[in-house]
Amino acid sequence: MEERIKNLIDYCQGVLRKENGKVLYERYLKDIQTITPMDLIHIENEQLKMGNKPEELLTVVDKLINVFYKYLKEFAMEAPTEGTFLYYLMEENKEFTEKLHTFKMVVKEREWDTYKEKTLVFLNEMMEYEEHLLKIENILFPMLEKKKDRFNGMQIMWALHDQVRKKLKKLHAHIEKDRLGTEEINMEMGLLYFQLFGLVQKQELILFPAAKETLSAEEFSDMHYQSREYGFPYIEKPKHFTKPEKEGKMNEDPTDNHQILHLETGSLSMDQIKSMLDVLPLDMTLVDEKDQVVYFSRPKERIFPRSPAIIGRNVRNCHPPQSVHVVEDILEAFKNNEKEQASFWIQRNSQFILIQYVALRDDEGKYAGTLEISQEVSQIRALEGERRLLQWMDEK
Incomplete structure (x- = not known):
C-alpha cells in the first residue's frame, strides 16, 4: 500500500477518534x-477491513468530504x-436537486398555514428517489465490486x-400525525435537506467518477x-434499451435451451425449466456454497x-x-447442519x-448453497372455507 494512502487512512482514523482537527490537517495536508x-x-474500504462499522464511519463522512x-x-x-x-442517473439528480432548491424557497417564505401540506407533498416527492437509489445498489454497486475489492x-x-x-419515513409519519410543531418541522427539514443534498454530492x-474510471462502455450499456x-x-423513462448480445445465452451453442435434463421424477428442457421457475409466484435467489449469487427468478410480480x-x-x-450479521448467522447455521430453514x-x-x-x-447431506424464497401471502392468509376444482367450471 502506498505511503500516501496509509497517511490518509491515519488522518481519517484521527478524525474518527476526535483528535485535534487543525493539528491533523496540518500534519497530513500534503497527502490530503x-x-x-x-x-x-x-480508504473507506481499508477502514472497514480494520473493523470499523459503516454506521461508525458515517459519523465523520461529512467532515471528511468538507476537507477533501x-x-x-x-x-x-x-x-x-x-x-x-450514468447520464440518466445524473439527469435524475439534476431534477432532484431542483426540487430541493424549490422547497428551500418554501421554507424561506414562512407561509405556515400551508407549510404542513407542502412539506408532506415534498416528502412524497423525495421518496420517489428510492428508484434511483435501488439502481445504484442493485446494478452499479455489484458491477463495481466485481472489478475491484476496494468497492466493498x-x-x-x-x-x-x-x-x-428511515429519516424520510419517520418525518413523514410525525408530520402527518401532527406530532411536531412548525419550528420542529423546520429544524428537521433543514437537517434532511443537507442529508439529501449530500447524497447527490457524494x-x-x-x-460516478470512480465508476467511469473503472467500467467500460459495454458494461455501462x-x-x-x-x-x-x-x-x-x-x-x-427512456424509450430504448438495447439488449446485450450475451443476455439470455446459456453458452455459444444455440441448441442448449432445447437440451433435456433427465431427473428421477421426469425430464425437462431448459426452456421448460426457465418458464416453470419464472411462472411461480415466488421471488427466488440462489446462493452457492461459496456464498455467491448464482441465480434469481423473474416472476411477473417482483417483491424485491x-x-x-x-x-x-x-x-x-x-x-x-x-x-x-444476521445473514452470516443463517449461513453459518446451515453450513454447520444446525438449521435447515429460517x-x-x-408487512x-x-x-x-x-x-x-x-x-x-x-x-x-453436504451443504450446497441457500435458496431465498419470498412470497406475497396476503391473499393466502385471507382464504376461508374451500374452493374445489369443479367450481372452476361453474365460474367460467
Missing part, C-alpha cells in the same frame, strides 16, 4: 491535497454521453441510503439495459428488486450493512411478505 475519488473509496472537497472537485468527470446509464467500501454509501430512508464527487425494470424518478449485475456477487453485499415475515403497505431461507444439500 493528492486525494482522488478512487483513493477515498480505497476542493481536491476531489479537481477530478470532476466530463458529462456522460446522452442515453447512457460502498457499504458505507448504502448505510447512508438507509439512514435517509455520488457525483466520488461514486449492459447496466442501462438492466435499468429498464426500474423507475426513472423525475424524468421521462434484482438485476443480472448481482450474479457472482457475495451475498453479504446484497443486504444493507445493518442486517449482514423464516421471517414483514409493506397492504402486502404481507413471507421470506424463507432454505439450506440446499447434495445426496450425501
Whole structure:
C-alpha cells in the first residue's frame, strides 16, 4: 500500500477518534491535497477491513468530504454521453436537486398555514428517489465490486441510503400525525435537506467518477439495459434499451435451451425449466456454497428488486450493512447442519411478505448453497372455507 494512502487512512482514523482537527490537517495536508475519488473509496474500504462499522464511519463522512472537497472537485468527470446509464442517473439528480432548491424557497417564505401540506407533498416527492437509489445498489454497486475489492467500501454509501430512508419515513409519519410543531418541522427539514443534498454530492464527487474510471462502455450499456425494470424518478423513462448480445445465452451453442435434463421424477428442457421457475409466484435467489449469487427468478410480480449485475456477487453485499450479521448467522447455521430453514415475515403497505431461507444439500447431506424464497401471502392468509376444482367450471 502506498505511503500516501496509509497517511490518509491515519488522518481519517484521527478524525474518527476526535483528535485535534487543525493539528491533523496540518500534519497530513500534503497527502490530503493528492486525494482522488478512487483513493477515498480505497480508504473507506481499508477502514472497514480494520473493523470499523459503516454506521461508525458515517459519523465523520461529512467532515471528511468538507476537507477533501476542493481536491476531489479537481477530478470532476466530463458529462456522460446522452442515453447512457450514468447520464440518466445524473439527469435524475439534476431534477432532484431542483426540487430541493424549490422547497428551500418554501421554507424561506414562512407561509405556515400551508407549510404542513407542502412539506408532506415534498416528502412524497423525495421518496420517489428510492428508484434511483435501488439502481445504484442493485446494478452499479455489484458491477463495481466485481472489478475491484476496494468497492466493498460502498457499504458505507448504502448505510447512508438507509439512514435517509428511515429519516424520510419517520418525518413523514410525525408530520402527518401532527406530532411536531412548525419550528420542529423546520429544524428537521433543514437537517434532511443537507442529508439529501449530500447524497447527490457524494455520488457525483466520488461514486460516478470512480465508476467511469473503472467500467467500460459495454458494461455501462449492459447496466442501462438492466435499468429498464426500474423507475426513472423525475424524468421521462427512456424509450430504448438495447439488449446485450450475451443476455439470455446459456453458452455459444444455440441448441442448449432445447437440451433435456433427465431427473428421477421426469425430464425437462431448459426452456421448460426457465418458464416453470419464472411462472411461480415466488421471488427466488440462489446462493452457492461459496456464498455467491448464482441465480434469481423473474416472476411477473417482483417483491424485491434484482438485476443480472448481482450474479457472482457475495451475498453479504446484497443486504444493507445493518442486517449482514444476521445473514452470516443463517449461513453459518446451515453450513454447520444446525438449521435447515429460517423464516421471517414483514408487512409493506397492504402486502404481507413471507421470506424463507432454505439450506440446499447434495445426496450425501453436504451443504450446497441457500435458496431465498419470498412470497406475497396476503391473499393466502385471507382464504376461508374451500374452493374445489369443479367450481372452476361453474365460474367460467
